[in-house]
Amino acid sequence: MEGLDALLLARIQFAFTISAHIIFPAFSIGLASYLAILNGLWLLSGRGVFLSLFDYWKKIFAVAFGMGVVSGVVMTYQFGTNWSVFSDRTGPVLGPLMAYEVLAAFFLEAGFLGIMLFGRERVGRGLHFFATLMVALGTLLSAFWILSANSWMHTPAGYAVNDAGQFIVTDWWAVIFNPSFPYRLVHMVLAAYLTTAFVVGAVGAYHLLHDRQRPAARIMFSMALWMAALGAPLQILAGDLHGLNTLKHQPAKIAAMEGHFETAAGAPLILFGIPNAAEERTDYAISIPKLGSLILTHDPNGVVRGLKEWPKHERPPVGIVFWSFRIMMGIGFAMLGIGAWSLWLRYRRRLYDSTWMHRAAIVMGPSGFAALLAGWFTTEIGRQPYTVYGLMTTAESVSAIDAAAVGASLAAFVVVYFAIFGAGTYYIVRLMRRPPELAEPGLPAGEALLVTKPI
Amino acid sequence: MTMDLPLIWAGVIAFSVLVYVILDGFDLGIGILFPFVKIEAGRDQMMNSVAPVWDGNQTWLVLGGGALFAVFPLAYAVIMPALYVPIIVMLLALIFRGVAFEYRFKTRRKFVWDASFAGGSMLATFAQGIALGALVQGIPVANRAYAGGWWDWLTPFSVLTGAALVVGYALLGATWLIYKTEGELQRAAYRFAWIAGTGILAMIGMVSLWTPFLNENYMARWFGWPQVLYVMPVPLLVALCAFALYSGLSTKRQLLPFLASLGLFILSFVGLLISFFPYIVPSSVTIWSAAAPDNSLAFTLVGAAVLLPIIALYTIHAYWVFRGKVAASGGYR
Numbered sequence: 001m002e003g004l005d006a007l008l009l010a011r012i013q014f015a016f017t018i019s020a021h022i023i024f025p026a027f028s029i030g031l032a033s034y035l036a037i038l039n040g041l042w043l044l045s046g047r048g049v050f051l052s053l054f055d056y057w058k059k060i061f062a063v064a065f066g067m068g069v070v071s072g073v074v075m076t077y078q079f080g081t082n083w084s085v086f087s088d089r090t091g092p093v094l095g096p097l098m099a100y101e102v103l104a105a106f107f108l109e110a111g112f113l114g115i116m117l118f119g120r121e122r123v124g125r126g127l128h129f130f131a132t133l134m135v136a137l138g139t140l141l142s143a144f145w146i147l148s149a150n151s152w153m154h155t156p157a158g159y160a161v162n163d164a165g166q167f168i169v170t171d172w173w174a175v176i177f178n179p180s181f182p183y184r185l186v187h188m189v190l191a192a193y194l195t196t197a198f199v200v201g202a203v204g205a206y207h208l209l210h211d212r213q214r215p216a217a218r219i220m221f222s223m224a225l226w227m228a229a230l231g232a233p234l235q236i237l238a239g240d241l242h243g244l245n246t247l248k249h250q251p252a253k254i255a256a257m258e259g260h261f262e263t264a265a266g267a268p269l270i271l272f273g274i275p276n277a278a279e280e281r282t283d284y285a286i287s288i289p290k291l292g293s294l295i296l297t298h299d300p301n302g303v304v305r306g307l308k309e310w311p312k313h314e315r316p317p318v319g320i321v322f323w324s325f326r327i328m329m330g331i332g333f334a335m336l337g338i339g340a341w342s343l344w345l346r347y348r349r350r351l352y353d354s355t356w357m358h359r360a361a362i363v364m365g366p367s368g369f370a371a372l373l374a375g376w377f378t379t380e381i382g383r384q385p386y387t388v389y390g391l392m393t394t395a396e397s398v399s400a401i402d403a404a405a406v407g408a409s410l411a412a413f414v415v416v417y418f419a420i421f422g423a424g425t426y427y428i429v430r431l432m433r434r435p436p437e438l439a440e441p442g443l444p445a446g447e448a449l450l451v452t453k454p455i
Numbered sequence: 456m457t458m459d460l461p462l463i464w465a466g467v468i469a470f471s472v473l474v475y476v477i478l479d480g481f482d483l484g485i486g487i488l489f490p491f492v493k494i495e496a497g498r499d500q501m502m503n504s505v506a507p508v509w510d511g512n513q514t515w516l517v518l519g520g521g522a523l524f525a526v527f528p529l530a531y532a533v534i535m536p537a538l539y540v541p542i543i544v545m546l547l548a549l550i551f552r553g554v555a556f557e558y559r560f561k562t563r564r565k566f567v568w569d570a571s572f573a574g575g576s577m578l579a580t581f582a583q584g585i586a587l588g589a590l591v592q593g594i595p596v597a598n599r600a601y602a603g604g605w606w607d608w609l610t611p612f613s614v615l616t617g618a619a620l621v622v623g624y625a626l627l628g629a630t631w632l633i634y635k636t637e638g639e640l641q642r643a644a645y646r647f648a649w650i651a652g653t654g655i656l657a658m659i660g661m662v663s664l665w666t667p668f669l670n671e672n673y674m675a676r677w678f679g680w681p682q683v684l685y686v687m688p689v690p691l692l693v694a695l696c697a698f699a700l701y702s703g704l705s706t707k708r709q710l711l712p713f714l715a716s717l718g719l720f721i722l723s724f725v726g727l728l729i730s731f732f733p734y735i736v737p738s739s740v741t742i743w744s745a746a747a748p749d750n751s752l753a754f755t756l757v758g759a760a761v762l763l764p765i766i767a768l769y770t771i772h773a774y775w776v777f778r779g780k781v782a783a784s785g786g787y788r
Contacts, residue, residue, distance in 0.1 A: 070553040076520040080535025091528020092747035099525040103762040114507030
């Protein structure tokens with residue numbers, strides 16, 4: 001019993017620290033790209049308003065990035081402290097991917113961050129823009145490598161097992177581009193962009209509610225809603241493809257997401273219900289006949305496997321997977337709705353005047369973070385009871401550390417994270433409540449790369 | 456062609472740990488000295504002297520952890536649980552230290568983040584020193600896992616190494632400030648450097664005399680005949696660096712005290728490597744028995760060989776961009 005408690009505490013600690021962490025990199029992936037675009041637009045058009053926006057979001061980026069860095073260092077060491085058996089056995093496969101993340105991404109971000117934040121006067125506009133691009137590239141490379149490592153744990157490929165029980169690599173290409181990686185990468189990067197767009201949109205909307213004429217607020221609001229209008233449908237498509245990939249490699253996860261216990265031809269799509277793991281059925285289900293099979297197999301009478309296909313100890317916890325999947329989906333479609341609404345308002349030329357839209361955009365501001373966490377809960381809890389899918393269980397992976405020690409460290413992480421990241425979030429919100437400075441002076445005549453007429 | 460990849464990688468990881476200790480050493484040292492500078496403008500200058508580079512400096516710690524996981528997974532899987540408490544304390548303390556850079560200039564209640572910066576720096580350093588001392592003492596291993604108790608890391612020796620690292624980083628911080636500042640803050644930094652320099656030399660002496668008695672291998676390495684002839688240059692060079700430090704401080708040189716302090720750190724580190732070799736977990740696991748298969752080492756080494764020189768270039772460039780004496784404002788604001 002004591003061993004089980006230590007395992008549960010270690011799992012809660014990992015879930016807590018990584019959930020707190022992923023919020024910041026997701027935001028900084030999106031914001032770094034947005035900053036690079038703003039910086040580029042400033043150099044192209046010469047309009048000071050883009051520089052004002054760059055400086056405005058740069059300050060917010062610095063705080064979010066700082067929180068991502070300090071919570072990320074924790075992750076690097078937590079594999080070893082709390083998941084030492086996992087580390088010993090998967091190190092030869094996953095370690096190199098993470099080493100590449102550090103070498104290719106973290107150093108790039110950190111090396112150019114100082115210049116991006118403080119160095120524009122010292123290095124000039126061109127090199128400063130280059131530094132901004134490198135920071136953005138670093139965030140994307142980081143996503144590439146860490147999602148490759150994460151995906152390998154879901155869909156292991158290109159490996160063998162040696163005498164010491166370690167996974168060893170037979171084919172690096174197969175390891176890196178394992179079957180679920182491309183889908184996960186696209187889905188996650190789009191999620192980061194959408195999450196950031198809804199934050200930027202909410203801040204723009206907030207300032208438009210106070211003053212509709214503010215050019216910086218108009219520009220950020222419009223850019224954010226273009227991202228929503230284009231990104232949300234793409235994300236739903238990417239999510240569907242990712243789901244089909246999961247059906248192929250982790251059908252038990254799909255069964256939990258859908259709330260299917262029975263294997264059925266022509267399975268329904270369960271919109272809502274209460275999965276009852278003990279009785280092995282979903283109570284009070286509201287469902288649409290045959291749609292489940294149609295979506296998953298593209299055939300109304302296709303066979304969809306239910307959780308009863310697997311012995312109980314190989315099934316993921318169904319309730320939390322079922323619900324977190326619905327939260328993610330619900331937010332995704334709400335984002336789609338906002339995007340469509342924005343297109344309609346643009347067509348009517350009322351985008352900056354519709355206070356209802358502005359209010360809705362503020363409400364949706366933090367929604368991306370909720371969707372992101374719900375999505376990760378779905379995929380990570382849905383692959384239980386394994387850390388390396390089908391090959392190594394979570395229970396086998398854990399370090400033999402006393403429950404008391406893990407409990408103490410978990411309590412310390414919870415207290416410190418709420419205090420420190422609570423303060424950081426407060427500072428970020430306070431930065432957002434200030435309107436962007438009135439436009440900086442534009443570039444001197446003739447220095448903009450594209451000559452545009454003043455608007 | 457056969458290359459001894461585990462040996463090469465042991466060198467690469469030793470190099471990144473050394474770079475981390477030196478670079479984040481002066482960042483953390485500035486945090487350790489923070490409570491001793493009462494004037495707010497002086498504190499602003501101290502923080503701005505490292506604000507543009509601290510994140511890059513800390514990345515070497517992430518590389519150390521990541522590379523250990525990749526290349527010596529068994530060592531990573533043994534050392535981290537063995538040092539569970541000091542590692543977790545270090546990680547938490549680094550959070551307090553790191554966010555202070557961002558938060559401090561965003562509030563009127565600066566004292567909160569001053570305390571966070573100073574306390575975080577001090578605690579992180581002490582935990583690193585304890586972890587180092589515990590590693591030097593040795594870590595028992597059975598069945599590819601840590602086989603000791605949960606409080607083994609806490610001994611008089613590890614407390615001494617913890618305290619020594621605090622004093623050592625304070626010396627790096629003080630001599631960095633001598634190099635980067637002027638006026639009143641620089642005068643204070645000279646004073647700090649005198650005290651910390653004397654303290655660290657005493658502590659290097661104590662740790663060096665104590666270490667050989669921890670373990671027979673260490674004793675043979677340092678006092679056996681004829682090995683003593685090979686290791687003799689280390690203490691001699693330490694004496695040389697001590698002389699350079701004191702003469703630099705008394706003649707008010709700007710850069711020499713920092714270089715002499717770096718020399719002391721590098722020599723202490725080399726001394727450790729001499730004691731450890733060929734173990735990565737003294738005296739349980741050698742670098743060859745901890746190593747992942749050669750193809751993992753080779754694959755990662757290609758990346759390191761290409762990327763580390765590029766990293767060195769743009770890191771040096773960042774230092775060059777922010778060269779010269781630091782102004783009171785111009786960092787985070």
